[in-house]
Amino acid sequence: MSQLFFIPPLISLLITKGKLRFFNNFESALALSLHYGILILALPISILLYKAKKQPWSILLEITTEPIISSAFTITFLTAFTAIAINALFGLVIAWVLVKYEFPGRKTLDAIVDLPFALPASVGGLTLMTVYSDRGWMGPICSRLGIKIVFSRLGVLMAMIFVSLPFVVRTTQPVLQDIEEELEEAAWCIGASPWTTFWQILFPLLTPSLLTGTALGFSRAIGEYGSIVLIASNIPMKDLVISVLIFQKLEQYDYQGAIVVATAVSIASFGGLLVTNQVQLWKQNLNR
Known part of the structure; x- marks a missing residue:
């Protein structure tokens, strides 16, 4: 689904050569927090605003x-x-x-x-x-x-x-x-x-x-x-x-x-x- 466009970058950061890479550096922790924030907060609000925007102003x-x-x-x-x-x-x-x-x-x-x-x-x-x-x-x-x-x-x-x-x-x-x-x-x-x-x-x-x-x-x-x-x-x-x-x-x-x-x-x-x-x-x- 188009809404899940941000999942592959996260997976690529967390998985290396088929093994789960735990958060041992700043970049992976930052990527997880950003993706989690987008999934939980930004995405629902963005969809709500998008659906409202589709309505005519009248x-x-x-x-x-x-x-x-x-x-x-x-x-x-x-x-x-x-x-x-x-x-x-x-x-x-x-x-x-x-x-x-x-x-x-x-x-x-x-x-x-x-x-x-x-x-x-x-x-x-x-x-x-x-x-x-x-x-x-x-x-x-x-x-x-x-x-x-x-x-x-x-x-x-x-x-x-x-x-x-x-x-x-x-x-x-x-x-x-x-x-x-x-x-x-x-x-x-x-x-x-x-x-x-x-x-x-x-x-x-x-x-x-x-x-x-x-x-x-x-x-x-x-x-x-x-x-x-x-x-x-x-x-x-x-x-x-x-x-x-x-x-x-x-x-x-x-x-x-x-x-x-x-x-x-x-x-x-x-x-x-x-x-x-x-x-x-x-x-x-x-x-x-």
Whole structure:
């Protein structure tokens, strides 16, 4: 098949005179990593973009401007932005507490942060429903306050917060651990307050990792499906998000619409990561 054009060069590098040559030099290891990256990452995305490109521009514009699709895009991106803004704040606070303080249950909290990574998405959605449904632990309290979480846009927000929080914590935590305490002590010696020390000295060092975590969390949030499909009502114009919309279109055999929507999401996610990388490079150049 034409898609496998890159396999023979790899085989020729790995096989010499009928014997498998293990990776004993830089060239073979580099060839393996490049071919693996092409096979796993570049090839599927390239095929998706190619299939979308084959559609006329008029069809692409017609599909992306449909009321249901434009509403799904608006709901998804606004909710994801809200979720990652909340996680940027509280994720930084959690990372700070885990690094700076010793307290009973610290290791347990540190392990709990990784639960969204370990749990299947459907289990995460079921967990959220168990907590926030009308018969759940927090459901009656929320009902008395007039707050409806399950089968609403607020439930989508909770699911996005749940799956994206670890990205912020795990990207900022190692940076906090590597910051030398002498920097804070020097600032305190010259009379700087704790807030000034954090804002003027520590926060600039944390900004690149915080931006990386928020970008990864945002991409994870807009692609979440398993937990959202359980906790949301998935009604168009109400709380239907892009990931569920793509699955619905596949169920309806609307492959053209699914490809167009998936391509638009991929471009938006890649654009967000690209902007984040550019901001990081800009800040690094300023600090030199």
